Amino acid sequence: MSHALxxxxxxxHDLIGIGFGPSNVAMAIALSEHNAGVDxxxxxxxxxxxxxxxxxxxxxxxxxxxxMQVSFLKDLVTLRNPTSEFSFLCYLQSKGxxxxxxxxKNLFPLRIEFHDYFEWAAAKVDDLVSYGxxxxxxxxxxxxxxxxxxxxxxxTGPDAEPVVHRARNLVxxxxxQPHLPDGTELTDRIWHNRDLLAKVEGLDGAEPSRFxxxxxxxxxxxxxxxxxxxxxxxxxxxxxARYGYSPADDSSFANRIFDPEAVDAYFTAPAEIKRKLxxxxxxxNYAVVDIELIDDxxxxxxxxxxxxxxxxxxxNVSRLTDVxxxxxxxxxxxxxxxxxxxxxxxxxxxxxxxxxxxxxxLGLLGDVEEYCLRDGEGRPAVERDYRLATKxxxxxxxxxxxGGTEHTHGITSTLLSNTAIRVGEILGSILGHRxxxxxxxxxxxxxxxxxxx
Numbered sequence: 001m002s003h004a005l006x007x008x009x010x011x012x013h014d015l016i017g018i019g020f021g022p023s024n025v026a027m028a029i030a031l032s033e034h035n036a037g038v039d040x041x042x043x044x045x046x047x048x049x050x051x052x053x054x055x056x057x058x059x060x061x062x063x064x065x066x067x068m069q070v071s072f073l074k075d076l077v078t079l080r081n082p083t084s085e086f087s088f089l090c091y092l093q094s095k096g097x098x099x100x101x102x103x104x105k106n107l108f109p110l111r112i113e114f115h116d117y118f119e120w121a122a123a124k125v126d127d128l129v130s131y132g133x134x135x136x137x138x139x140x141x142x143x144x145x146x147x148x149x150x151x152x153x154x155x156t157g158p159d160a161e162p163v164v165h166r167a168r169n170l171v172x173x174x175x176x177q178p179h180l181p182d183g184t185e186l187t188d189r190i191w192h193n194r195d196l197l198a199k200v201e202g203l204d205g206a207e208p209s210r211f212x213x214x215x216x217x218x219x220x221x222x223x224x225x226x227x228x229x230x231x232x233x234x235x236x237x238x239x240x241a242r243y244g245y246s247p248a249d250d251s252s253f254a255n256r257i258f259d260p261e262a263v264d265a266y267f268t269a270p271a272e273i274k275r276k277l278x279x280x281x282x283x284x285n286y287a288v289v290d291i292e293l294i295d296d297x298x299x300x301x302x303x304x305x306x307x308x309x310x311x312x313x314x315x316n317v318s319r320l321t322d323v324x325x326x327x328x329x330x331x332x333x334x335x336x337x338x339x340x341x342x343x344x345x346x347x348x349x350x351x352x353x354x355x356x357x358x359x360x361x362l363g364l365l366g367d368v369e370e371y372c373l374r375d376g377e378g379r380p381a382v383e384r385d386y387r388l389a390t391k392x393x394x395x396x397x398x399x400x401x402x403g404g405t406e407h408t409h410g411i412t413s414t415l416l417s418n419t420a421i422r423v424g425e426i427l428g429s430i431l432g433h434r435x436x437x438x439x440x441x442x443x444x445x446x447x448x449x450x451x452x453x
Contacts, residue, residue, distance in 0.1 A: 020050035176356035208348035216240035220353035266410035358403025385429035
């Protein structure tokens with residue numbers, strides 16, 4: 001149904017961002033730096049919507065001694081703009097720790113420190129974000145048979161009135177979702193490591209006698225090490241299908257897979273070469289552990305054997321089955337992948353450190369999804385500038401950050417390594433597609449908003 005525009009037509013932003021994790025914080029910074037160098041007419045108007053009440057990034061795994069696996073130079077800005085006032089080095093200077101950090105001769109900050117850097121950077125652009133706003137719908141706004149704008153509908157709670165934000169471009173940066181075995185439900189005794197620290201604090205002084213940790217990657221090994229240290233009377237059982245923890249390949253040449261140029265090579269490669277590259281270099285990131293942590297866990301295990309008090313148990317070449325929660329424990333079965341033998345194992349807590357999966361890039365788009373093209377395997381078709389390929393009648397830009405583009409852009413899609421470069425490319429694309437003249441209000445005319453699904 002068509003209707004004439006009224007006085008309460010929402011202003012049109014050049015960009016609305018969904019989510020305000022590191023990727024869209026970097027996007028907001030890139031926009032701020034761009035706007036600082038142009039006049040008002042050429043500034044990019046933008047706003048971001050974040051479901052959380054404040055900035056937070058994997059808070060449940062901010063273990064006090066856990067370090068980043070990426071150089072501090074791959075922060076939110078440096079690879080795009082080395083002179084930026086939003087860099088990690090500027091953060092250190094503001095905190096009075098620049099010289100101290102340099103003296104430790106280490107490229108890899110504590111994870112909790114890098115999170116504080118993210119919070120610091122996010123606070124400097126908080127005029128561009130509305131926290132506590134959950135996006136509930138995205139609706140196409142149709143004019144003369146063409147989608148001219150997108151209405152992003154958000155609300156601050158189940159009973160709150162929806163708020164409509166109108167945009168020419170949408171940047172989806174909703175991050176990753178915890179991956180769990182099919183049928184698994186999280187409870188007070190069955191956790192995903194995403195919630196590790198909060199769940200441990202929620203034990204209210206209880207002293208579990210046994211933990212079972214499922215997984216073979218960095219987060220799983222960090223969880224095992226943390227629980228083993230935090231609960232000195234508890235047994236910690238690590239269950240994984242491999243023979244042992246596999247070391248991450250962080251050698252200099254292998255690390256080139258994270259370079260900006262590697263994205264170009266991957267994007268243009270044939271499908272078979274893409275598959276081979278992922279196979280060749282998956283051990284730089286997936287289900288692998290820093291060698292220092294592997295050595296630490298091995299030393300702990302050997303020391304306990306010497307002392308005759310084995311609390312750290314590695315149940316390798318195995319899987320966890322028959323997970324049944326009772327009022328006071330979780331009854332599980334550990335099955336050997338070699339012999340098929342099944343061993344009952346009761347535990348106080350099961351922690352699934354089974355990684356993450358990208359959120360559905362099109363899941364929030366509602367009726368707009370109908371305009372998005374897919375490849376031969378049903379995946380979103382994504383252009384080099386991270387813009388979703390769409391039917392010609394959709395004139396808006398749909399961009400994806402932090403997930404949903406690994407099949408087109410490679411292993412860095414969900415990682416921090418190329419964040420600064422990526423947001424610069426997206427901003428360049430938005431500017432390149434921008435109309436010659438664009439005001440903050442929609443042009444006069446008749447607009448037909450399509451109903452949300």
